[in-house]
Amino acid sequence: MDEFEKQALTEHLRELRTALVRSLIATAIGFAIAYSYCNELGQWLFAPLFEVMPDKASLIFTSYQEGFFFT
Secondary structure, X not given: OOXXXXXXXXXXXXXXXXXXXXXXXXXXXXXXXXXXXXXXXXHHHHHHHHHHOOXXXXXXXXXXXXXXXXX
């Protein structure tokens, strides 16, 4: 317990805010990277499905936005 220093509530809140901002920035960067490789990731994820699908078959999407991402 001696290794922990006492801090005021405002110092704890400042550290929490810093950690939250860094987490949000890291999440946004990760999302941007993943979104830039959307087609490649989709092809990789759907590859096993395409291998077992019959010839001249296509995927049917159940919501409007799904078709825009993997075309």
